[in-house]
Amino acid sequence: MLSFGLSPEQESLRSLAREFAKAEILPVSAEYDRSGEVPWPVIKKAWETGFLNMGVPEEYGGGGQGVLASCLVSEELAAACAGISATLALTDLACTPIVLTGTAEQKERWLRPVCHEMKMVSLCVTEPEAGSDVASLATTAVRDGGSYIINGNKQFITNASIADYFIVFAATDRKKGHRGISAFVVERSTPGFSVGKKEDKMGQRASDTAGVSLAEAVVPAENRLGEEGDGFRLIMQTFDRSRPGVAAAAVGLGRAAMEHAVRYAKTRVQFGVPIILHQAIGFMLADMQKDLDAARLLAWRAAWLADEGQRNSRESAMAKVFAADVAMRVATEAVQIFGGYGYSREYPVEKLMRDAKVMQIYEGTSQIQRLLLTKSLFEQ
Ligand SMILES: Cc1cc2nc3c(=O)[nH]c(=O)nc-3n(C[C@H](O)[C@H](O)[C@H](O)COP(=O)(O)OP(=O)(O)OC[C@H]3O[C@@H](n4cnc5c(N)ncnc54)[C@H](O)[C@@H]3O)c2cc1C
Structure with a gap:
């Protein structure tokens, strides 16, 4: 049975995220865009609301939510500010390798502080x-007794300046190529570990x-996630679960751009009529609407497959590339619809274009993503 409806729980999660975005993110998004500072007050409120570790199992204090739930939240938060939304989504995404392969001890050690102490x-x-x-990748991890x-x-590591734990992928056997990559949890306080500019x-x-940077960083062997050589598979499994969320965030950003463009096109008069009545502008808006709807459906399908425990690499790649390209096009056309005003920082659409x-x-x-999709055609 095919259904496009959300359950009452999913609807209320979406409303909660929409309210949060309106109250906590939208009023400060332009300021953080200008300053580039870390939005700590928003992070703290998001953590209190449960948006920082939605995918962590409930037994460790997380939300125990699936990928579709994170898509619903990401769309709403990114509609208010994609940068803040990315900050919040990343800790959850980075927990995924621990959730997928961590032992009970490893989960206890790192996931519980994420949920209870707002560790990033x-x-x-x-x-x-x-x-x-x-x-x-050239980073190496060489076994030395009980350590690496x-x-x-x-x-380009998101949240590097503020994170407490780092999931580092390194080659334990370079001769084996992608089969020689392993994953480690590196704590910020590890001697030899440092964060750059x-x-x-x-x-x-x-x-x-x-x-x-890691320079002779000694990491206990018990910080390795899974077996030696499991790293590449773990990265791909993590992306399969995170790409639907990126697609949903792209839909949120595009939706915001479209809403601004529609409002503006209804009120801006040129040649005696609101510009929405010029077919060239109306059709741009029509295309935005249909493409964003299609992108959302692709994101939800990829998320639903993940939540059903089904393979979704192809669908995740499809959702991510389609939604990201749509967001970029919609934001660019929103700037076009605003004309010269769209190019000014006084108006919100130039930020959306830069963020997209x-x-x-x-x-x-x-x-x-297109490469992955081409490869999937060979495998059919
Ligand atoms: C804001 C931001 C946040 C990020 N956060 C993280 C993070 O948290 N963790 C992390 O690990 N990484 C992160 N990244 C890194 C990001 O995933 C990489 O930038 C991305 O994978 C591309 O790698 P690259 O920049 O080295 O480009 P390259 O791989 O050098 O690619 C350059 C260009 O060549 C194209 N290209 C490369 N190979 C092919 C091919 N086979 N066929 C066709 N075209 C090809 C690419 O599409 C691109 O257009 C982040 C990046 C940014 C900008």
Whole structure:
């Protein structure tokens, strides 16, 4: 039986997120975009509301929610500010490898503080020389008795300046390529671990991004997640669960851009009529509406498959690339509809355009999603 309706619980979660976004995020989003500071008061309120660790099992103090629930929340929060939404979503995303493969002891040790003490987590995959080509990462973890010695640099790590725990992916056996990658939890206080300069970004400026370095960092073997060599699979499983949420955030951003554009097009008069009555403008808005609806359905399907325990790599890639490209196009056209005013920081749409761009880049670029989709055609 196919149903497009949300359950009463899902509807009330969505309303809660919408209210939170309106009350706590929207009024401060322009200011954090200007300052680039970490939105601590919003993070704290989100944590109190349960938006910081929705996917962590209830037994460790988390929300025990599925991927679809996180999509509902991400759409609403990103409609108010995609940068703040990314800050909040990232800890939950970075907990995923622990949730998926952590032992009971590891979950107790790291997930409980995330839920009870507002500890933050970062996911460290990307390196200066290894972005899309994850399997080529150069960070190494060499076994030394009961520990691993980790050396390497990670780049563009969300929440790096503020995280307490870092899920670091490193090669334990470089000869094995992607089968030689392993995952470790590295605590911020580990000697040899350091966080670099914060990136000064084009958009999503409320979201902290920085590099991290590991120089002879000694990490106990019990911090390894899963077996040696499980790392690459774990990254991919994590992305399968996080990409629907990125797609949903893109829908939220695009929805905000469309709403601004519709309001403006109804009131801005040129050539004697509101510009929405010029077909070129009306059709842009019509396309925004249909594309955002399609993107939302793709995100929900990918999330639903994950929640049903079914493989969703293809559907997650599809949702992510489609929604990110739609968000970029919708935000760009919203600027166009605002004309010269759209280009001014006095109006909200230029921020949406800047914020949208990175959705085509992080968690796998739009090209990499298309690559995955092409590969899936070979496998059929
Ligand atoms: C704001 C922000 C936050 C981020 N947060 C995190 C984080 O928390 N953790 C983390 O690990 N990483 C994070 N990243 C990194 C992000 O995932 C990478 O930037 C992304 O995967 C691309 O890698 P790259 O930048 O090295 O680009 P490259 O891989 O060098 O790609 C450059 C260009 O070449 C294209 N390209 C590469 N290979 C192919 C191919 N085979 N076919 C066609 N085109 C190709 C790409 O699509 C891109 O257009 C973040 C990045 C940003 C900007």
